[in-house]
Amino acid sequence: MMSVAEHEPVSSHPHELARLGVVLVAAGRGERLGAGKPKAFVELAGETLIERCARTITSLPGGGHLVVVVPEELAGETLALLAQFTDAGSLWELSVTPGGRERHESVRFGVDALPEYADVVLVHDAARPLTPAALFERVATEVRRTAASVIPALPVVDTLKRVDANGVVHETVDRAPLVAVQTPQGFPRELLAAAHDRLGSVSAPVGAEQPTDDAEVVQRAGGTVLTVPGEALAHKLTTPGDLTLLLALLNAQGPGTQSPGTQDGASR
Ligand SMILES: Nc1ccn([C@@H]2O[C@H](COP(=O)(O)OP(=O)(O)OP(=O)(O)O)[C@@H](O)[C@H]2O)c(=O)n1
Numbered sequence: 052m053m054s055v056a057e058h059e060p061v062s063s064h065p066h067e068l069a070r071l072g073v074v075l076v077a078a079g080r081g082e083r084l085g086a087g088k089p090k091a092f093v094e095l096a097g098e099t100l101i102e103r104c105a106r107t108i109t110s111l112p113g114g115g116h117l118v119v120v121v122p123e124e125l126a127g128e129t130l131a132l133l134a135q136f137t138d139a140g141s142l143w144e145l146s147v148t149p150g151g152r153e154r155h156e157s158v159r160f161g162v163d164a165l166p167e168y169a170d171v172v173l174v175h176d177a178a179r180p181l182t183p184a185a186l187f188e189r190v191a192t193e194v195r196r197t198a199a200s201v202i203p204a205l206p207v208v209d210t211l212k213r214v215d216a217n218g219v220v221h222e223t224v225d226r227a228p229l230v231a232v233q234t235p236q237g238f239p240r241e242l243l244a245a246a247h248d249r250l251g252s253v254s255a256p257v258g259a260e261q262p263t264d265d266a267e268v269v270q271r272a273g274g275t276v277l278t279v280p281g282e283a284l285a286h287k288l289t290t291p292g293d294l295t296l297l298l299a300l301l302n303a304q305g306p307g308t309q310s311p312g313t314q315d316g317a318s319r
């Protein structure tokens with residue numbers, strides 16, 4: 052069970068000047084992966100996706116607050132996983148909070164759990180466990196420079212077709228103006244919170260889908276979203292085939308990227 056205490060930081064050594072808040076969303080069920088447990092708790096080469104993301108985030112210079120948003124029943128397990136990142140010298144505070152039914156609800160709960168000093172917020176999917184620190188820094192730097200919302204994006208490399216419900220091809224879609232977007236997505240905190248407030252208070256147009264990312268939440272509120280180059284390593288674990296790809300990416304990075312005690316990159 053969640054308790055009030057679990058909303059409290061499990062370490063408390065924020066740098067005076069650190070104002071970065073990171074919301075690590077890890078409360079999804081991972082239905083497309085079908086691993087029999089929530090995706091963020093699946094291990095890649097012996098380490099959960101949450102641990103891999105937390106290691107990268109708590110390595111970022113300057114420090115700040117990382118809140119990990121998880122299914123309520125896994126809050127205790129998450130706190131135990133995070134204990135290894137709470138050494139006395141760390142500039143990072145860590146906390147755990149329960150998620151919602153939809154991704155955007157989990158993000159909202161995470162933003163609400165951040166301390167007031169966090170004026171720039173990065174929202175990251177636990178499902179992107181190999182995302183390099185450089186991408187977090189690139190996005191955060193651009194948010195601070197522009198005071199705008201910033202997301203990482205990669206060009207689309209495949210030919211795109213529009214098909215109907217039967218899989219019959221109707222046309223080729225021009226890919227030139229299209230990009231595939233990743234996380235971390237970065238925002239001035241007030242702008243993100245206001246956009247999520249608006250999402251919760253304004254009825255969605257008939258037939259409108261739930262927003263799948265925070266850039267969409269900001270855009271629905273009339274905000275502008277900028278892009279920076281993404282990273283192949285920020286690949287998302289969605290289906291079983293992505294596990295093979297992520298392990299290959301991990302192994303290509305070489306020794307030192309496996310968790311202690313693993314040598315072959317095998318997942319459990
Ligand atoms: N209610 C939700 C739904 C998703 N997420 C998080 O949002 C990220 C991206 O979502 P996705 O890849 O779609 O994850 P799942 O919802 O777990 O996957 P699926 O749709 O296959 O069930 C993941 O880190 C997931 O844990 C979340 O925190 N809360």
Ligand SMILES: C[C@](O)(CO)[C@H](O)COP(=O)(O)O
Pocket residue numbers: 176232233234263264265287289
């Ligand atoms: C936020 C996201 O990872 C950006 O690519 C993505 O939208 C997550 O949701 P999805 O349902 O897996 O597309």
